[in-house]
Amino acid sequence: MGLLNDKVALVTGATRGIGRAIALRYAAEGADVAFTYLSSAEAAESLVKEIEQMGRKAVGYRSDAASYDEAHELVAAVQKEFGRIDVLVHNAGITRDTLLMRMTADQWNAVIQTNLTSAFNISHAISSVMARQRGGSIIFMSSVVGIGGNVGQANYAASKAGLIALAKSIAKELGARGVRANCIAPGFIQTDMTAVLSDEIKASFVEGISLRRAGTPDDVAGVALFLASGLSSYVTGQVISCCGGMRG
Numbered sequence: 001m002g003l004l005n006d007k008v009a010l011v012t013g014a015t016r017g018i019g020r021a022i023a024l025r026y027a028a029e030g031a032d033v034a035f036t037y038l039s040s041a042e043a044a045e046s047l048v049k050e051i052e053q054m055g056r057k058a059v060g061y062r063s064d065a066a067s068y069d070e071a072h073e074l075v076a077a078v079q080k081e082f083g084r085i086d087v088l089v090h091n092a093g094i095t096r097d098t099l100l101m102r103m104t105a106d107q108w109n110a111v112i113q114t115n116l117t118s119a120f121n122i123s124h125a126i127s128s129v130m131a132r133q134r135g136g137s138i139i140f141m142s143s144v145v146g147i148g149g150n151v152g153q154a155n156y157a158a159s160k161a162g163l164i165a166l167a168k169s170i171a172k173e174l175g176a177r178g179v180r181a182n183c184i185a186p187g188f189i190q191t192d193m194t195a196v197l198s199d200e201i202k203a204s205f206v207e208g209i210s211l212r213r214a215g216t217p218d219d220v221a222g223v224a225l226f227l228a229s230g231l232s233s234y235v236t237g238q239v240i241s242c243c244g245g246m247r248g
């Protein structure tokens with residue numbers, strides 16, 4: 001018996017990195033998985049195949065998280081195809097790093113739109129589905145920098161902080177309908193997003209991590225499994241850091 005037997009999960013941004021690891025972990029625990037991507041159609045096809053080989057249903061949707069209309073069309077399509085949606089992991093996210101003084105309005109807006117407004121878009125669409133079902137788990141992929149801020153990431157940190165307040169508000173609004181909403185705050189995780197950092201910066205990050213290693217997408221998927229499953233049935237409005245004990 002898997003922890004997510006017969007559940008339907010929707011994971012945004014699942015063609016790479018953390019989202020992909022979550023989609024696979026959920027399928028391994030018995031869930032059927034709908035997921036989104038923006039440009040990686042080939043990677044989406046191979047993820048569908050991988051999940052189907054595990055004996056679960058999977059459908060990949062090209063859907064821009066930043067678009068209100070596409071998010072609503074997506075939720076309607078998933079509802080039609082799978083019949084219900086028990087778990088939402090809103091994981092899609094981007095960075096446009098630079099110091100505040102150099103940051104353009106375009107860089108600010110792109111990150112806020114893709115990381116934060118997207119969460120409004122999809123939770124707006126999905127909240128009525130979950131409220132009708134009288135149950136569901138909403139998980140936003142925040143970040144430790146959404147708690148502590150970061151040099152060169154004012155836009156990203158603000159978007160990730162906004163996700164925390166949004167999840168806490170959803171938890172309060174929808175708790176009476178049995179819908180839970182929580183955030184995961186990963187630290188330094190090895191994915192394409194962090195591959196662009198220099199070896200020097202990566203080494204300095206690891207120095208500041210109690211467990212003395214970068215995290216893996218699977219490390220984050222474990223927390224996402226907990227929050228999706230009945231193991232967290234009395235957990236809502238919370239932020240769980242998954243950062244190996246980042247110091248300072």
Ligand code: NAP
Pocket residue numbers: 012013014015016017018019036037038039040041063064065066091092093094114141142143144185186187188189190191192193194
């Ligand atoms: P990643 O490797 O860059 O993958 C990003 C995923 O999001 C891809 O599947 C990408 O699809 C999708 N995506 C990007 N923009 C999208 C859009 N507008 N609409 C739909 N999908 C979109 O990222 P990651 O490192 O796994 O990070 C996943 C999440 O964790 C992000 O929210 C990130 O901010 C957060 N996080 C990451 C770290 C870290 O250290 N890596 C730390 C803290 C938080 P395509 O492949 O089609 O482009």
